[in-house]
Amino acid sequence: MWADLLVERICEQRTAPYVVNDAWTPSGPAHVGSLRGVILHDAIARGLRERGLPVEFLYGFDDFDPLDGLPPSLPREFYEPHMGRPLCHVPWHGEDASSFAHHFAREFESTFRATGCDPRTYRTSELYRSGAFDPALRLALDRAAEIVAIEREITGSRRAERHPVQVVCEQCGRIGTTVVLDWDGEQVTYECRPDKVTWAKGCGHRGRRSPFGGGAKLTYRTEWAAKWALFGVKVEGAGKDHMTRGGSHDTASVVARRIFGVEVPFPIPYEFFLVGGKKMASSRGGVSARELLEVLRPELVRFLVVRAYYRTAINFDPSGETVPRLYDEYDRAAAAYFGELPARTPGEAQDVRDLARTFHYAWVKPTPPRPFVRPRFSKVAFWVQMPHVRVEEQVAKEKGAALTEADREELRARVEDARRWLQRWAPPQYRIAVRENLPPEVSRLTPAQRDLLAHLADRLEGGELEAEAIQTTLHALRAELGLSAREAFAAVYLAFLGKESGPQAGALLAALGREFVLRRLREASGRQPVRHVP
Numbered sequence: 001m002w003a004d005l006l007v008e009r010i011c012e013q014r015t016a017p018y019v020v021n022d023a024w025t026p027s028g029p030a031h032v033g034s035l036r037g038v039i040l041h042d043a044i045a046r047g048l049r050e051r052g053l054p055v056e057f058l059y060g061f062d063d064f065d066p067l068d069g070l071p072p073s074l075p076r077e078f079y080e081p082h083m084g085r086p087l088c089h090v091p092w093h094g095e096d097a098s099s100f101a102h103h104f105a106r107e108f109e110s111t112f113r114a115t116g117c118d119p120r121t122y123r124t125s126e127l128y129r130s131g132a133f134d135p136a137l138r139l140a141l142d143r144a145a146e147i148v149a150i151e152r153e154i155t156g157s158r159r160a161e162r163h164p165v166q167v168v169c170e171q172c173g174r175i176g177t178t179v180v181l182d183w184d185g186e187q188v189t190y191e192c193r194p195d196k197v198t199w200a201k202g203c204g205h206r207g208r209r210s211p212f213g214g215g216a217k218l219t220y221r222t223e224w225a226a227k228w229a230l231f232g233v234k235v236e237g238a239g240k241d242h243m244t245r246g247g248s249h250d251t252a253s254v255v256a257r258r259i260f261g262v263e264v265p266f267p268i269p270y271e272f273f274l275v276g277g278k279k280m281a282s283s284r285g286g287v288s289a290r291e292l293l294e295v296l297r298p299e300l301v302r303f304l305v306v307r308a309y310y311r312t313a314i315n316f317d318p319s320g321e322t323v324p325r326l327y328d329e330y331d332r333a334a335a336a337y338f339g340e341l342p343a344r345t346p347g348e349a350q351d352v353r354d355l356a357r358t359f360h361y362a363w364v365k366p367t368p369p370r371p372f373v374r375p376r377f378s379k380v381a382f383w384v385q386m387p388h389v390r391v392e393e394q395v396a397k398e399k400g401a402a403l404t405e406a407d408r409e410e411l412r413a414r415v416e417d418a419r420r421w422l423q424r425w426a427p428p429q430y431r432i433a434v435r436e437n438l439p440p441e442v443s444r445l446t447p448a449q450r451d452l453l454a455h456l457a458d459r460l461e462g463g464e465l466e467a468e469a470i471q472t473t474l475h476a477l478r479a480e481l482g483l484s485a486r487e488a489f490a491a492v493y494l495a496f497l498g499k500e501s502g503p504q505a506g507a508l509l510a511a512l513g514r515e516f517v518l519r520r521l522r523e524a525s526g527r528q529p530v531r532h533v534p
Helices: 002-013 032-050 076-082 100-114 124-129 134-142 144-155 220-231 249-256 288-293 300-304 324-337 346-362 377-383 389-401 405-424 438-445 447-459 467-481 485-496 505-512 516-526
Strands: 019-023 055-061 122-123 165-167 178-183 190-193 208-209 216-218 235-239 268-272 272-273 314-316
Touching: 002 032, 002 268, 002 346, 002 516, 019 032, 019 220, 032 055, 032 100, 032 134, 032 235, 032 268, 032 272, 032 288, 032 300, 032 346, 055 100, 076 235, 100 122, 100 288, 122 124, 122 178, 124 216, 134 144, 134 165, 134 178, 134 216, 134 220, 216 220, 220 249, 268 438, 272 467, 288 300, 288 405, 300 314, 300 346, 314 346, 314 505, 324 346, 324 377, 377 389, 377 405, 377 505, 389 405, 438 485, 447 467, 467 505, 485 505, 485 516, 505 516
Parallel strands: 019 055, 019 235, 055 122, 235 268, 272 314
Antiparallel strands: 165 216, 178 190, 190 208
16 A cells, blocks of 8 residues: 555654654635645654654644635635735634634634644744744845855746745735845845736835844745754655656755755645546635535545555546445455455555555544445435435344444435535436426327336335346346336336436335335326325
């Protein structure tokens, strides 16, 4: 399993104690891709702790970065005057948060903690205000020419500014529009330029101030290296866009070694988390991490991340088949973890071990309870839409025994997931609405299809309605009457749903109750007068 292999390599290449660090800029709602980073780092920290090694997992909110974009859901007229100011200084338009950064950082923290991630959090604004970054600021200003030369060497760009520091303008409060012109060892001379960036307009002020105690911040690549030095970071991954040749990680690595004199943390370049094939960004909207937790239980969210090799992109399409298939894979991993999955060859044995470890890293609680029944998610999604079905009784019937408390806990989670998924994201083929009265669409039935429904009613007259038995009867009848499978099943769906497709027909009829099924089949076949269905 990839997390275990990474832990082995980390232990070989870096020494304890281990500081695992990750960070995110709270510039909008955290998209689903942000969860990949925090869950990945949490899995690595967990794997190191299981070896009895000292580990500290840190998670930073880079809230001293400037507001350089705005999620489409927010009122532009309110935030336009604040563009370019530090996120921690931008007010929130509601009453539930002290700042723009505070609102989104708090929202994401509650989300990732719900998935079992429990890092010690920090905010870069507090590190600057407290003076924790003052030594790094002084060193960066004293050796600015070397840092600029490193950026040009690594990136090939000649556009690097003369000083790797951004000052907070004393007149307009912006940090994204300032340029440092000079440094005398105690103060910087700076200019707030109206045309420095396209997303904010500087006020034109020129002044002198101390960069310390929150008066300025390091530019991104230098700040990244300064964090490694400040915290003694030993492990830190990032998305592949940061890890490309000549990218921000390459620059930060050279700055860390040459300027701050520290070892570069063990790098973990991970692929993007795509939603419907598109890369998400906090300031541009998309499916948020919080929305994902509103639909899927925390273990499924973690499983979605840890089941994929970290160098492989995750393409999550909540409106397609992703969620039912994800549950099927999760159930297979659970079976491996609880020793229920046989292995006939050494290769299969290794696959089973990897599946078991994937389930281990996906689970939120220290010791997952063992349910003895895990009904397929697609079945549960079907059952919860059937007014005649008591889901717990149906699962107990399939099990052939009373449900344990672990069974009930697992079933409750699946039922809740299924209801939320059906309400929000499920594709049409999973949404089932049985018509209370005979659908007018039955007028499209052919005489042969009507015959099939009449014969089906006769054959289901006695005995229990069992899904597989009904399915077998349907196939036998359509062969006798010379109907194709499509024609036969379309007849059933038109009679009950008013459309030509639906779930497994046998399961549908078995879930609706004998009296209702027989009445509807005969009404649709036209073999008796149509009566009101109570």
